Amino acid sequence: MTALSESGLILPRYRRDPEGTHPPLDSPGYKSTGLRHPKQPLVLLPHKLTEITGPLLGPGRLGELDNDLTKQHPEEPQGQRIIVHGRLLDGDGRPVPNSLVEIWQANAGGRYKHVWDNWPCPVDPHFDGVGRTITDNEGRYEFTTIKPGAYPWKNHDNAWRPAHIHFSVFGTAFTQRLVTQMYFPDDPLFSQDPIFNSVPDEKARNRMISRFDLSRTVPEWALAFEFDIVLRGREASVFENEEDE
Amino acid sequence: MSTPSQTVGPYLALGLPWADGPTVVEEGTPGAVWIRGVVYDGAGTPVPDGLIETWQADAHGRFDHPDDPRGAQPGFRGFGRCPTTDDGEYGILTVVPGALPGEAPHINVSVFARGLLHRVVTRIYFPENTAANAADPVLAAVPAERRDTLVARKSEDGYTFDVRLQGEGETVFFDV
Numbered sequence: 001m002t003a004l005s006e007s008g009l010i011l012p013r014y015r016r017d018p019e020g021t022h023p024p025l026d027s028p029g030y031k032s033t034g035l036r037h038p039k040q041p042l043v044l045l046p047h048k049l050t051e052i053t054g055p056l057l058g059p060g061r062l063g064e065l066d067n068d069l070t071k072q073h074p075e076e077p078q079g080q081r082i083i084v085h086g087r088l089l090d091g092d093g094r095p096v097p098n099s100l101v102e103i104w105q106a107n108a109g110g111r112y113k114h115v116w117d118n119w120p121c122p123v124d125p126h127f128d129g130v131g132r133t134i135t136d137n138e139g140r141y142e143f144t145t146i147k148p149g150a151y152p153w154k155n156h157d158n159a160w161r162p163a164h165i166h167f168s169v170f171g172t173a174f175t176q177r178l179v180t181q182m183y184f185p186d187d188p189l190f191s192q193d194p195i196f197n198s199v200p201d202e203k204a205r206n207r208m209i210s211r212f213d214l215s216r217t218v219p220e221w222a223l224a225f226e227f228d229i230v231l232r233g234r235e236a237s238v239f240e241n242e243e244d245e
Numbered sequence: 246m247s248t249p250s251q252t253v254g255p256y257l258a259l260g261l262p263w264a265d266g267p268t269v270v271e272e273g274t275p276g277a278v279w280i281r282g283v284v285y286d287g288a289g290t291p292v293p294d295g296l297i298e299t300w301q302a303d304a305h306g307r308f309d310h311p312d313d314p315r316g317a318q319p320g321f322r323g324f325g326r327c328p329t330t331d332d333g334e335y336g337i338l339t340v341v342p343g344a345l346p347g348e349a350p351h352i353n354v355s356v357f358a359r360g361l362l363h364r365v366v367t368r369i370y371f372p373e374n375t376a377a378n379a380a381d382p383v384l385a386a387v388p389a390e391r392r393d394t395l396v397a398r399k400s401e402d403g404y405t406f407d408v409r410l411q412g413e414g415e416t417v418f419f420d421v
Binding site for chain 1 (some may be wrong): 246247248249250251252253254255256257258259260261263286287288290292294298300301302308309310312313314315322323324329345346347348351353355357359360361362363364365367382383386387391395410411412415416417418419421
């Protein structure tokens with residue numbers, strides 16, 4: 001779990017994810033990667049103090065209604081009300097408690113409340129599409145929101161993004177920082193989406209799809225989806241000085 | 246098995262910026278400096294839909310974090326976050342971190358943007374620390390001709406650190 005660095009400090013180390021877990025930065029199907037992916041090889045960064053620590057951002061970051069996106073205006077937004085819940089876990093299945101979870105999403109028609117989004121779909125004046133919460137002691141989080149719509153984009157002919165919610169999480173170390181997207185089960189738009197399909201490994205890709213959760217639906221009120229987020233785990237015990245031999 | 250990374254997309258500015266994100270320390274803090282820069286794409290065009298995040302030790306090289314074996318030093322957030330402007334610019338108000346055991350003073354930087362399916366990570370080093378930089382093991386692992394992409398330049402109110410995602414003068418990025 002730990003490594004003795006040259007400085008004599010005992011530090012945890014984080015496992016590197018298996019090949020295929022994350023999208024390659026150069027993913028030609030997603031055109032915006034063309035001028036934005038580094039072409040030089042990445043340099044391996046050892047896990048030292050700056051990497052094994054990270055921002056621990058707590059309740060001071062939250063407003064009262066930040067986890068209920070349907071109550072941030074005097075009237076409710078249009079759309080299918082849903083509960084999105086799950087756990088923030090590390091790679092060994094341990095919950096990550098008291099950790100900030102941030103989300104943003106389009107409205108029920110697939111339009112973001114952003115000046116650059118101007119496709120012909122109405123803005124919903126009662127929906128900002130932004131949420132924040134903190135995981136509890138068991139790493140659980142929960143949002144109430146509406147199901148976002150799919151929307152067109154100009155990546156390829158007749159391109160549509162599958163409905164998704166953007167998630168941003170920190171874990172407890174710089175190495176664990178993750179921004180991802182949560183998708184919905186059985187979306188017919190998966191097959192033509194280069195962002196979803198940029199993840200090479202099929203099992204890894206499917207971890208981005210939430211599960212319909214009948215047990216957490218609220219009768220005559222809301223459907224529910226479960227989405228666990230798994231961050232990197234710590235490595236088995238290796239001492240740096242042994243490894244160097 | 247980790248959840249895969251996905252791009253922040255073009256509308257990250259809805260969800261990620263905080264009013265106090267760019268100020269790791271308050272204005273007027275002794276020793277506070279602005280680290281400013283521009284994020285460029287491979288055509289040399291500024292990236293207007295990006296986000297910079299910084300993580301660093303305090304001026305004494307300490308973190309407010311339980312995994313620091315030297316003990317947590319409470320009170321320093323250490324984290325900065327700033328979206329890029331229409332001209333690709335960002336700015337973080339902070340203090341220069343102290344040296345860490347065996348490492349020159351540095352700030353870890355994550356860059357997020359539309360077109361980046363995974364954050365890219367780089368480091369800011371400081372130009373005045375010539376000797377410490379020369380002895381830094383992470384800088385030593387970087388090809389010599391590319392090291393200067395990791396060293397900020399002095400500016401009027403602090404430092405300049407530009408990020409070039411691709412092409413001529415491409416910033417060194419790390420596999421974390």
